[in-house]
Amino acid sequence: MCVSRNKGVNYEKFIEHFQGKTRKFERLSFVLAVFVFLGSVFCCFCIEVAMVSVPLGFEISGFDRSRTWVSQNGVFAFGFLESCSKEDEVDSFVVGIRYNLGDNEAVNVPVWSVGGGLRVSMNSTIRLSMDGRLILLDNPSGVIVWSSDTSSLGIRKASLLNNGNLVLVGIEDNVLWQSFNSPTSTLLPGQSLHFPQTLRAPSKKSTSSYYSFVIRHSGELALVWENNVTYWSNHVNLLGRVKEAILDGNGLLGLIDTSNKTVWSISSKDFDEPSPTLRRLKMDSDGNLRIYSWNHVLHEWKVGWQAVENQCDVFGSCGLYSLCGLNSSGAVCDCLYQDSVNWGTGLSTVDSGSSGCKKMVDLGNCKMNTSMMVMRQTFLYGLYPPQDVDIMLSEKACKEYCSNDTTCIAATSKNDGTGICTIKRTSFISGYGNPSVSATSFLKVCLVPQAVSARGANPHVTAKPIPTTRGGDGKNFTAAIALIVLEEAASSSVSPSERDIYMFGEMLLQIVTCKRDILSENLNHLVEKTNEEPNSEDSIISEEVERVVRIALWCMQNQPFLRPSIGEVVKVLEGTLSVDRPPLGFALRLDQMDGRVLTEVEVDSS
Known part of the structure; x- marks a missing residue:
């Protein structure tokens, strides 16, 4: 607007007019600001206003995992998520809803997944099809691996609500399908669980x-x-x-x-x-x-x-053939049998995703008699499956009953005054133990000779000093071999508990025999020789050689749990520990350096 004083314009009235308009505008602005503020507050409780919608044909590919569909409040995101399982490199993704709380993936936990955690490859696509179905496609074959089955409902869009609910909406904006009706492992506020629905725990394995x-x-x-x-x-x-x-x-x-x-x-x-x-x-x-x-x-x-x-009260929390216990840091797992998958590394933390422990020898393959391992303050999980039975027996009678019953795998005798003896006739064995448990359990095991027990003690290597004052070539011989073993252990990139002790036994026999290839018939001969009673006229060298051969054959036992530790090997070679005669049973491995396939030969003791 162009204004000139020559036309006698009353500037005072002009300014007063606009000042009034300004005051009215300020009052109007304040009212609008209050309205917007209140609207933003009440919209938090208004699902319809808070939703963000996507049209038919919308899709997200596994190749573009960074692309997510986020709720309006930014709290939830929908898309491809990393699977808990790290074992399967091909099917390592799930599609679902997670929290969207920042860059830290640890806090962005999943709350719902398509198909109950169905794992798919990076080639997959999640799509809202033109016929109104939410489908998961396994590309490039185009096979539909999951569908919402809503093609006949007249779906026109999908919305991810601020409460984490994924809904498929019809023409009249009515919800025709929602993720809240098919919970997986999580319930969110406002979400309910109806009979016979369940929450299934996520798994760290493919199963x-x-x-x-x-x-x-x-x-x-x-x-x-x-x-x-x-x-x-x-x-x-x-x-x-x-x-x-x-x-x-x-x-x-x-x-x-x-x-x-x-x-x-x-x-x-x-x-x-x-x-x-x-x-x-x-x-x-x-x-x-x-x-x-x-x-x-x-x-x-x-x-x-x-x-x-108490995490140990969760049934089978440590896995198969395992025992749950408590220490200052919480629940820990140990193995019932002697060849733990983590043997030599100590107790491991509770992890239901682990495979538990391995069984030493299947009872059906026992070449000798069975014995009963006694475990005080230990309770074995019972009554799964239903063929496990409770009977009234004393502790001693409970042990004898299981020992004489060929179908009994283990038993637990309660010391709480009830006199209940639980006889387990199932291959599932697990339990918990601590000083407060008023029960004694018995585990049936094969009675076999062994060099290493469940806790790492060696019953066949005795802490009995051997005279080493004879001097001469014998002393130099064992000292030289001990030095070689120590140097080999020191140069190894992994700890002795992780290294196959078999290699040390093989090396010892190569030194003694001066032969690179150790054949099974030669090992048979060595075993027979070590089992012979020594002559009083044996030379010093022969005694030292026999000790080396004995510990070498223990190292080469077919069952890993029978093998001694590297520390025990060194002490035997130094002469500070004695060693029993080895049993018949060893593993024969051909030299990889010659390009031949590694094999195992088990020598039958019968």
């Missing part, structure tokens, strides 16, 4: 997890192993009256009956804190059920409640 959280028809909530063993429950029995179990935003897990009343509940320890936070109920891979709360200050998840306080 599915053994652990589930279930709601039964009676209304009972329970943690179960393989649908056979219940190791925790809320002991509720309201047959036909319970409608659902639901987690609310305050961290309270409750059972709701048909009249919408809460009939049972537990709460997170921070449920009464005034500031709102993110929460989730998770069936974890270790078999425990926990409520987690998000700590905004520390930027991490905190456990507010867990169903099983």
Whole structure:
């Protein structure tokens, strides 16, 4: 606007006019600001406004894993997620919803997955098809490996809501399918669990997890192993009256009956804190059920409640042929039998994803008699499967009963006054032990000669000093061999407990025989020689050679648990330990350097 004083314009009135307009505008701006603020607050509770939608034909490829579909509040993201399993390089992804709380992947935990954790390759694609189905395609074949089966419902779009619920919406904006109706391992606030739905714990292996959280028809909530063993429950029995179990935003897990009343509940320890936070109920891979709360200050998840306080009370928490115990750092695992997969490394932390321990020798393959291993303050998990039985026997009679019963694998005698003896006739053996357990367990094992016991002690290598005052060539001979072994161990890039002790035994025999290739018939001859009674006229050299051959043959035993440690080998060669005569049974490995295939030959003792 161009204004001129020559036309007698009243500037005072002009300025007053616009000042009034300005004051009205300021008042209007304030009202609008309040309206926008209130709208932003109430929109947090308005699902329809908070949703972000994608049209038919939308897809995400595994090759573009960085591309995710994020909820409007930025808390949740949908797309390809790294699988818990690191064993399978091909099928190492799942498609689902996770938290989107920053760059730290540890806090961006999954809350729902397509197909219950179905693993797919990087070639796969998740797509909202033109006929209204959410489908997972295995490319390049184009095979549909999962579908929402909603082609006939008139789906027009999909939305990821601010509460983490993925919904497929119809023409009238009505929800026709939602991820909240098919929970996997997690419940989010507002999400419910109905009979016969379950929460299945994620697995670290390609096979599915053994652990589930279930709601039964009676209304009972329970943690179960393989649908056979219940190791925790809320002991509720309201047959036909319970409608659902639901987690609310305050961290309270409750059972709701048909009249919408809460009939049972537990709460997170921070449920009464005034500031709102993110929460989730998770069936974890270790078999425990926990409520987690998000700590905004520390930027991490905190456990507010867990169903099983003592992790060793979770059935089979350490895996097959294992024993769970407690120390100052928590629950730890050890092996019932002697050839642990982690033998020589000490106790390992509880990890249900591990394969547990190995069995020394199958009882059906025992070449000698069986014996009963006694374990005090130890309880073996019982009654799986149902053929395991309870009988009334004393501790001594319980042991004898299992020893004489060819179908018995193990037994547990309770010392709590009940006199119950649990006879286990199943190949599944697991348990827990600590000083507070009032039970004694018995494990049937093969009675075989061995050089190394379950705890690393060597029953056939005795701490008995051997006179070394004779001097001469014999002393120099063993000293030279001991020096070679020590140098070999020192130059190894891995610890002796990780290195196959067989190689040391092979090296010792090569030194003694001056031959590179050790044949099975030569080993047979050496075994026979070491089992002969020594003559009093044997030379010093012969005694030293026999000791070297004995420990070498122990090193070359067919069963790894029979082999001594490198420290024991050195002490035998130094003359500070004596060694028993080896049994008939060793592994023969041909030299890899000659390009021949490694083989094993077991010598039958019969």
